[in-house]
Amino acid sequence: MDDIWVPRITGFGVALPSIYQSQAEIPDFLPDDYPKKGFLQKVVAHCGIEGRYLAVDPIAEDVRNWSTGARMSRHLDEALPLSEEAVATALKRTSLDADDIGLLCLVSSTGYVTPGVDTGIARDFGMAPDTKRVSVGHMGCFAALPALEVCADFVRHNERPALMINVELSSLHLQPPPYDNQQVVVSSLFADAAVATVVQHEQRRGGWGLEVVDVTTRTDAEHEDCMSWTVTDKGFRMGLSPQVPGVVGTHLPGMVRELLGRRGLDVSDVGWWAIHPGGPAIIDAAVNSLELDPAAADVSRRVLHDYGNCASAGVLMVMEALQSSTPLETGKHGIAVAFGPGLTIYAALVRGT
Known part of the structure; x- marks a missing residue:
């Protein structure tokens, strides 16, 4: 029977885009006579959000009529460096080397490009050529937890750590008008971030697990x-x-x-x-x-x-x-x-x- 190892989360790395948008500014982006402006003001006032970090500035770049192909190309341009920042932080906090990683699990519901973020990270960090890769896509907000289960199962049966990367760039999916109430809510709630999570069988020295x-x-x-x-x-x-x-x-x-x-x-x-x-x-x-x-x-x-x-x-x-x-x-x-x-x-x- 195979050895069973205890999977432990031992560290996170969080990375945010450089563009910050205050929620209070959102209604000012719309013309005074825009039919949904009053509803948007109510949503912003009660959404519990002070501000969001975005990969794409909606004022500087109007993505609303971009094709899906153009959005996917931009996703890779933005997601790879953001993910690499998160990975670097997670590896440093857990004192792991990149070639220690046995499984790289990429999670995203906002962008798909192959070769993409996972292969780029494996290349740029010098991960071992036998590092296994799996992608969890288009599951939405809950996707981190089934992906965590995948990483935990890998660690249980392999004496090597797993690295999960969640990178979401919802700002790339701003939709063209006309807007119904649902689209007003969606466009004022979602934001961008990358999180790297290390799961390993060993207890982190001097830290929590x-x-x-x-x-x-x-x-x-x-x-x-x-x-x-x-x-x-x-x-x-x-x-x-x-x-x-x-x-x-x-x-x-x-x-x-x-x-x-x-x-x-x-x-x-x-x-x-x-x-x-x-x-x-x-x-x-x-x-x-x-x-x-x-x-x-x-x-x-x-x-x-x-x-x-x-x-x-x-x-x-x-x-x-x-x-x-x-x-x-x-x-x-x-x-x-x-x-x-x-x-x-x-x-x-x-x-x-």
Whole structure:
């Protein structure tokens, strides 16, 4: 029987584009007589976001009528250096060399180019030629957690670390008018970021580790139309129904109880919660349905406030912030949850080591 190794998250690296856009400035970009300007002002006032980091400045470059091909070409130009910054930080924090990495897992729902970001990183960092690669694409905001499960499974059966890279550049997918209410909300919520996550079988020296204990999911096919991510000739178009928080609130308590119950735990045993910062309503739905102290979501709200919704990178940014401020003590448990098209919910159980 193969040896089984304990997979641990031992470090993150976060990288942000250089362009910063204050939310308060967004309504000023539209003409005074634009029909959706009043609605946009209301969305901005209640979205819980102070500002966002973007790879493309919407004032300097109007991407709304770019072809999908042009957007994919630009994705590689922007995503590779941003990802490399995140990887360099993660490797430095974990004292790993690039040729230690056994699996490179690239996660993105906003850009696909081959050869692309993963091969570019392997080349530029001098990774070993036998480094395995896998891509997780077009799953949306929850994609970090199934990808984390892939990395954890690799580490369990291989005495080599895995490196996960989540790079999301939603600013490349600004849609052409006319805009319905959903598109106004989408264009004011999503932002750009890259996060590199190291998963390895060894405990990080002098630092924390997060054992990846278990992962679970639920997909509600009856509500699959509530969230969509459609490839069009003008980039990727998101559909986002206001029903999403309600659907999440219906399913989340049962799946979390089952996830915890498999280990003889309940909600009171959870030391921290990494809730995907998808928006105030989705965070509130998680808190209220799980009957959590509102303070349990303070870090998720802060990440949303400071960076916006960074799609699949978002839940990892919350985990990084939690571990930077209040790392889980040895033996204590935490839960990460994220949501996306399908309509799908993912949850991961981790334990401090």
